[in-house]
Amino acid sequence: MHRSAHLDTFARDHLPPQDQWPEMHFDLPELQFPERMNCAHELLDRWVAEGHGDRPCVIGGDGRGGEIRWSYADLQAQANRIAQVLVHEMGVVPGNRVLLRGANTPQMAACWFAVIKAGAIAVATMPLLRAKELGQIIDKAQVTHALCDAxxxxxxxxxxxxxxxxxxxxxxxxQAADGLEALAERQSPHFENVDTAADDCALIAFTSGTTGQPKGTMHFHQDVIAICRCWPRSCLKATADDVFIGSPPLAFTFGLGGLLLFPLSVGATAVLLEKASPEALLPAIARYRASVCFTAPTSYRAMAAMLAQPGASVDLSSLRKCVSAGEALPAATRQQWKDATGIEMLDGIGATEMLHIFISHTEASARPGATGVAVPGYRARVVDDEGRELPRGSVGKLAVQGPTGCRYLDDERQRHYVKDGWNLTGDAYLVDADGYFVYQARTDDMIISGGYNIAGPEVESALMAHPAVAECAVIGVPDEERGQLVKAFVVLKPGHEGDAALVKAMQDFVKATVAPYKYPRAIEFRASLPRTETGKLQRFRLKESA
Structure with missing residues (x-):
């Protein structure tokens, strides 16, 4: 590793041992990185330096009913002022972890770049997270500072x-006197980026494992640039004239890449919507003349249904690229969207551990039901439990290598994700006769619903705190609209009746305990749960019965 700029060495001190890292490959010419790199320069500052500072950069609400439209020079100035606040007002030093909490807004984008410029580590969190979940992240990453939407x-x-x-x-x-805007207004719009090493940690992205205990995935400055030079160049092929829009939060690496990193890497414009439900996204595409859309299959299904309604009139003539990720894309959804818009969706699979998409296709090579092939810069195969590559047509574990890979923050689960130098993503795939990767299922108990990853045991933990619950189990069940639904099987304590009122009370209880999107949309009351002789819960029997 190169000489670190981090004065706070927590991140490097808590990387996995080198022998547990995946093999990294930098085969493409564009993946040859210098030893020193601050990714904020490559994504933002260089456009201003090259004379393109007046290009439109980010658009979004200002929080008071108005709208922000920042050029590249504007965003740079805002980020520089906030970086000054971080360093001179808040005492941030390179390597500190800074938690970011906010919806998709220009201010959130400026805060992200400010943290990177200051040589600190961005820890972005979802707006829906509750105190319990935020506390787990703060504790795991030893977060010392935070920038938060009021x-x-x-x-x-x-x-x-x-x-x-x-x-x-x-x-x-x-509007407070000690708020970020007031503090930033007093600062210089110029800031000298910290001279970070290419392999200094730039961000820690959290993902929930099946235990519900969050895993922090550590990504370097060079990783951020690597994902901009792989899938976007080979599959998306966006240009500086594109306008990006979509729904995934910037706290998801899918959203961070698709709605901030990728547009800025080509000098394009990013529209950041605080609320991007299908009902809001469709008119926003028309209003901003968006040309590239990132959202989950659930959203595309809902928008296609809206467009099919009698009298529906939305001008989508600007739209030319539609990207689906976050969950498997059903062939029927792909066709439904194409029938509604004439656009062939780009599908891909990524992982927080890998930072972004590593298997995908172009519009010309898209096939219903297939995810695609390994993105240039990556290699992928399907293996058995011993890590041996399986013949085509056999279902096994997806294994991936490339310029990015899994490095968990101080977590024993590193040993399970990386085997023999390969990243095992937890997805079951097969490779068809033509070499296309075809998704089968998740290999663990993660529930993927509406594009969100939900850990069943975490929902169980929330339910078990309800006074009427004796025991419970949570699984994902197939659902045409959302991919999977969170379903809870509940055994009640004596004296409670499993009626509709109790179902509603339990759902509200979970919503108040963890992020609301994790609540069980279906609850079934049972006299007992299937267990082994040793008392271990048999989830597979619940899945079979469901």
């Missing part, structure tokens, strides 16, 4: 009270 401060303050390692919080989109 509208989302309550849950963070609750978490902060329980985790005093987080000792400095500054609120943005705030």
């Amino acid at each position: 509208a989302l401060a309550d849950e963070l303050e609750t978490a902060r009270a329980q985790h005093p390692v987080l000792y400095r919080v500054c609120l943005f989109r705030s």
